[in-house]
Amino acid sequence: MTDAAASAATPGPAALDPAAAPVKPRMRGWLHAGMFPAVLISGITLIALTDSTTGRIACTVYVLSACLLFGVSAVYHRGTWGPRGEAVLRRLDHANIFLIIAGTYTPLTLLLLPGSTARPLLWAVWVAAAAGIAFRVLWVGAPRWLYTPCYIAMGWAAVFFLPDFMRTGGIAVLVLVIVGGLLYSAGGVIYGIKKPNPSPRWFGFHEVFHSLTLAAFVTHYVGISLVAYQHG
Template identity: 50%
Template structure:
């Protein structure tokens, strides 16, 4: 009986977030927490304004993947939930990066590219995202140098369709798409190298990474408006 109670206490200690003594930066997770309702509002407006059923469905995919990334990231990063819960949330959080990459491509392709190119591009990015998610759950302890380049490579698949995107989408759309990709890439470099780490107490390298991802998302959200409404 005593052994059972000790085992229960041991499990509780693993699950109890108060057991953690490691301090996260004070701003950890707050950028994405605030971005959750903002992204919902911005993309709900896009869904309402989009004139076609296919375009609205594509915007809804972008909305869902954005909410998953920002919502789970904010939940995971602002608090310690215990060892087991943190492992699960970490895998989910990293998986959402792949989902958002594919989810971002969806309205861009549907709104701008010809049908055949749309199908090919979305097949590539969604299959790539699925493979990345499988890697995340099958090898959760993979080092940063393994999965961070995969994010970047999958995110820049659109380069193969750059002439078509520029031709059909226009200059503003193309520049916003590229600017968002650059922001995401710079953020990935910051995350991969854990540098610069300005203030580990308040605003460390991870917060800078989140700031760049948010800037990239804003660029791509605006470009989605151009893609679906112009």
């Protein structure tokens, strides 16, 4: 096989995501790159200020999932990768979304719910995350209309437990959890429909999506911090 034929036979970024390949806005990845050290420092602070062993373990899971989300995303979106590197990093980037959802649930569930309720919910969330990770790793080219709703649905899986969150954590925690969820969901919708796309050259729809994930993470971080300091 000639080099030209081999190159033609190897799927590139356009084959993985045709809509994303033609234009890469100059701000792509910078938001998550800047967020990574902030997440690391604030995460270590959260863990250090949590008193109980359960709280520290739960917050460690949360912080690690956040570091993976923002760190891998920054590497993936800032770099220029060949077909293989693109495929591997894309798999990791998308799998980490399921990971951050389960990671966020972990401290909220363990610190706000009684053990008889927390254990089955946490098992369900992490099994769903494992299934979602396998789905994105094994089918990296799945259409957005299929996998984006999976993220949103999993994010709201504990909606029926929100009254329990409020009873234990208070109204402020409930509001922060809901607002963070709405921000994540809005970002997911924008990612799915690829609109609005304000400046394809500098700040496109993907950057709007990343901005909302930052706002959602900060909102949830504040809520989890309140929970950890009060109940951890």
